Amino acid sequence: MTSRAHYDLLDPLPVGACVVDANLCVVFWNSPLVDWTRKRPEQVLGKRLDELYPELFESRFLRRVSAVLAGAPPAFFSAQLHGSVIPILLPNGAARKSNTTVSLVKHARTEAPEALIVVEDVTNMMARIEAYEAMRVRANSELEERRKAEKRLHDLANELQRSNRELDDFASVVAHDLQAPIRHVMSWSEVLLDEYASTLNPAARKCLDHITRSAESMRRLVKDVLDYSRVTTRARASSGVSLSDVVDETERTLWPVLKESGGRIERDPLPVIKGDPTQLRQLILNLVGNGLKFRKPGVPPVVRVSTSRLDDPADEPAWQIEVSDNGIGFEPRHADQIFQMCRRLHSGSRYEGSGVGLAVCRRIVERHGGHIGADAVPDVGARFWIRWPLEPPDVNQAPRSDHPDRAQPRPRASTG
Amino acid sequence: MSLSADHRDALKELVNIGVGRAAAELNEMLASPIELSVPSVDVLTPDTFSRSFDESGGETVSLVQLPFEGAFTGRALLAFPSESATKLVCLLMGEDADTVTLDNVRAGTLTEVGNILLNSVMGSITNVLAAEVHYRVPSFYEDHKNRILSLERDPTNTTVMAARTTFCVRDLAIEGHIHLVFAVEAFDALLLAIDRASAAA
Numbered sequence: 001m002t003s004r005a006h007y008d009l010l011d012p013l014p015v016g017a018c019v020v021d022a023n024l025c026v027v028f029w030n031s032p033l034v035d036w037t038r039k040r041p042e043q044v045l046g047k048r049l050d051e052l053y054p055e056l057f058e059s060r061f062l063r064r065v066s067a068v069l070a071g072a073p074p075a076f077f078s079a080q081l082h083g084s085v086i087p088i089l090l091p092n093g094a095a096r097k098s099n100t101t102v103s104l105v106k107h108a109r110t111e112a113p114e115a116l117i118v119v120e121d122v123t124n125m126m127a128r129i130e131a132y133e134a135m136r137v138r139a140n141s142e143l144e145e146r147r148k149a150e151k152r153l154h155d156l157a158n159e160l161q162r163s164n165r166e167l168d169d170f171a172s173v174v175a176h177d178l179q180a181p182i183r184h185v186m187s188w189s190e191v192l193l194d195e196y197a198s199t200l201n202p203a204a205r206k207c208l209d210h211i212t213r214s215a216e217s218m219r220r221l222v223k224d225v226l227d228y229s230r231v232t233t234r235a236r237a238s239s240g241v242s243l244s245d246v247v248d249e250t251e252r253t254l255w256p257v258l259k260e261s262g263g264r265i266e267r268d269p270l271p272v273i274k275g276d277p278t279q280l281r282q283l284i285l286n287l288v289g290n291g292l293k294f295r296k297p298g299v300p301p302v303v304r305v306s307t308s309r310l311d312d313p314a315d316e317p318a319w320q321i322e323v324s325d326n327g328i329g330f331e332p333r334h335a336d337q338i339f340q341m342c343r344r345l346h347s348g349s350r351y352e353g354s355g356v357g358l359a360v361c362r363r364i365v366e367r368h369g370g371h372i373g374a375d376a377v378p379d380v381g382a383r384f385w386i387r388w389p390l391e392p393p394d395v396n397q398a399p400r401s402d403h404p405d406r407a408q409p410r411p412r413a414s415t416g
Numbered sequence: 417m418s419l420s421a422d423h424r425d426a427l428k429e430l431v432n433i434g435v436g437r438a439a440a441e442l443n444e445m446l447a448s449p450i451e452l453s454v455p456s457v458d459v460l461t462p463d464t465f466s467r468s469f470d471e472s473g474g475e476t477v478s479l480v481q482l483p484f485e486g487a488f489t490g491r492a493l494l495a496f497p498s499e500s501a502t503k504l505v506c507l508l509m510g511e512d513a514d515t516v517t518l519d520n521v522r523a524g525t526l527t528e529v530g531n532i533l534l535n536s537v538m539g540s541i542t543n544v545l546a547a548e549v550h551y552r553v554p555s556f557y558e559d560h561k562n563r564i565l566s567l568e569r570d571p572t573n574t575t576v577m578a579a580r581t582t583f584c585v586r587d588l589a590i591e592g593h594i595h596l597v598f599a600v601e602a603f604d605a606l607l608l609a610i611d612r613a614s615a616a617a
Contacts, residue, residue: 060441060444060445063441064441064535067535067539071542071548071549072535072538072539072551073482073484073531073534073535073538073539073551073554074531074551074552074553074554075531075535076527076528076531076553076554077528078524078525078527079524080509080524080525080528081445081446081508081509081524081525081528099524101553101554103551103553104550104551122524
């Protein structure tokens with residue numbers, strides 16, 4: 001068997017394989033190497049490897065191959081550190097990368113030492129690694145951009161929160177401090193009416209009536225603004241609150257209106273829910289009060305309070321609280337506007353109010369992680385629904401406003 | 417055959433010669449200058465061999481293996497705790513750790529470093545033995561150290577020559593372990609060869 005025939009077994013392998021003798025002359029060159037190097041066997045056989053690739057035969061390669069021929073262990077040349085020891089090309093002429101292993105073999109007949117050079121094309125693998133690396137660099141830079149954007153958003157949200165807090169505090173302070181002068185105006189007007197009525201002519205009395213009514217409107221508005229700001233400045237921790245007790249209390253508070261209008265509050269059995277007790281009372285009072293206020297002329301108002309459990313698996317479990325009435329209702333297209341601050345659908349002369357009550361309701365509900373909405377049919381009635389989480393987020397906040405609600409003494413008429 | 421202090425010194429010298437040659441070879445090839453030193457050479461039983469693995473730190477071990485057979489049979493291993501392997505490849509290739517965690521990048525680079533180191537050490541040892549040894553191609557694998565130990569633990573009597581090697585690259589010391597696992601009789605043959613060489617000197 002000739003050496004060549006002996007090595008023919010290596011021809012169909014999917015790796016490049018060549019054999020050199022002790023003088024580094026090529027004795028075998030397989031088909032993949034023909035394809036990859038574009039050198040046919042007759043161009044390489046009998047030629048020294050360093051004649052074929054002079055640039056490659058630096059001492060480091062030659063020394064290691066010579067050591068193998070002298071009996072040393074196989075030498076391994078990685079694609080990472082060498083690219084490719086024997087230059088091999090892709091069909092488009094670009095360089096392939098390869099791992100090359102040089103092992104000692106024996107000539108089939110003479111047993112003379114020969115070196116088998118196996119070239120494993122790892123171009124695809126290296127390309128995948130490079131693609132991965134590029135992807136990683138891109139992903140890292142995108143991540144960094146995203147982090148920066150999130151930080152900007154976070155800073156903005158903090159800034160917004162701070163600015164909202166300042167506005168709340170400002171509204172709270174202003175509303176609080178306005179109460180005293182309004183009370184003074186009202187008190188002094190009463191003093192005038194009580195003690196100097198006989199000395200006033202009808203026109204002056206009419207002017208005084210206007211002053212008293214306007215002052216009363218202003219007092220109500222200031223109180224509502226204070227209520228609105230206190231939703232955040234006077235928040236209390238959540239605890240179990242009996243809705244049934246809340247409705248009882250609402251009924252007691254609104255008793256004069258119920259009596260005067262012949263109205264009533266209906267209810268289903270109501271659960272105990274978690275929330276800020278004061279705010280829950282205010283929420284129900286505002287909604288029920290609204291139902292009684294916007295009644296149809298000549299029709300006794302009926303306000304119904306009911307609840308149901310919402311157990312949608314895709315959402316947090318919650319209560320649905322509904323407050324519906326048989327009042328004048330409103331156009332459905334106004335359903336969103338009614339929760340805006342100072343937005344009123346009906347004229348102030350027919351229905352008293354500041355337009356703050358429902359804004360307060362929305363603020364309370366949202367602070368508890370819920371949603372509030374409404375629908376209505378004009379002249380049939382309105383229905384308010386609240387999605388109230390079973391476990392509201394921690395809403396315990398210490399009151400931020402450091403000014404106490406100072407009770408202003410009623411002014412006394414100076415008779416001196 | 418018992419191991420004398422002279423044997424131990426001779427073995428240490430042989431490993432040092434091999435590692436020194438490997439350092440020269442690596443320095444010629446790599447961008448980062450690399451210094452290799454051999455702080456200790458020990459001869460271990462399979463049990464103490466396991467313990468030396470345990471002390472190497474980390475759970476995963478990267479291993480380059482060079483099996484040999486002939487006048488004497490065994491395996492030469494270069495083991496790195498996985499983190500040291502990553503650090504070494506990063507330094508040699510100037511890549512960052514994320515790419516280097518890719519098996520193929522690690523495998524190629526570490527196989528070549530291991531190949532150069534183990535070849536030099538084996539060359540230095542077989543020089544004194546003047547015996548014909550056949551080698552298989554080097555291979556790389558990485559696994560939990562317990563699984564590697566169970567693969568490496570030979571049921572027959574074996575002796576392990578363990579050389580701690582320190583790679584100093586850019587002021588960083590990275591530790592690797594060269595283990596030469598011999599059948600007992602092969603190790604005895606090595607000691608005899610050392611005796612003969614010292615007698616001839």
